[in-house]
Amino acid sequence: MSKTKKATEFRPNDFVVYPAHGVGRIVSIDEQEVAGLRLEMFVISFDKDKMTLRVPTSKASSVGMRPLSSADVVGKAMETLKGRARVKRAMWSRRAQEYEQKINSGDLISIAEVVRDLHRSDDQREQSYSERQLYEAALERLTREVAAVNGIEEGKAQEHVDDVLGGRVAA
Template structure:
């Protein structure tokens, strides 16, 4: 049976950008068959260039683990609107909030990731961030930037500038 003919029923194809919840945006570079523990499996081979990482995901489990295509431009617009909103910081202990932020980042949901960026963003005149706060902020910002860049077909620098402008306008409006 022709191997590529079988591929037609899959949700994702080589050269598609996809979002893997715990790693962000990657590109499917191949679909291959491997024998693992005596079982033949078909796998998506996903490259995460920035992280110099390759991930193999069984095609049958891709959607079950939360792998999805890129967000639509409408979802990106909604994420940008989310960034403009007021930060919502709960009064819970930092360890509890950090855990919630981590879950939002790893959910793969662009709006949830934008909420983390919004809530942890600090303008120059605000108090310093702790190391762990900064780490979570940067992780969320990187995920958001990569997906916005991929959806817009731009490089990450342009996407970063777009996000910075939204965050700056929010800071200016609050002043």
């Protein structure tokens, strides 16, 4: 299957995951002239961030744009959250870089690993500002995709993720 064939599998109103920005919705597929070339573009809206992104259809797969995860992958991500945090003893700057790469990979399991590793329960030590920023970014990406896949509001998805992290749910 060629890249252009794969790209046209996306349709207006489809939810997609763009690695650097998370879950968005394709508003339309337009033609646009860029540097003298006519390009077919996906117009993707990220309502929460009040942002619109235009991605050439021919570049969609090479930039890592993908459909929403399957319910099966969401289930695996929830299982990942239940695991023990795996925090390497490397310097924080190195770990932060790895977490950032996982978040921007767009891979739901990798994002769940970041949430699991940076999650703090009430009785644990405080997070640094940068830890909290990475945790919240990963949590938001995870929550948005869980909400979109399950067709529920983000608030409900957030509650579900919180329950899994708190160990109160056997989902």
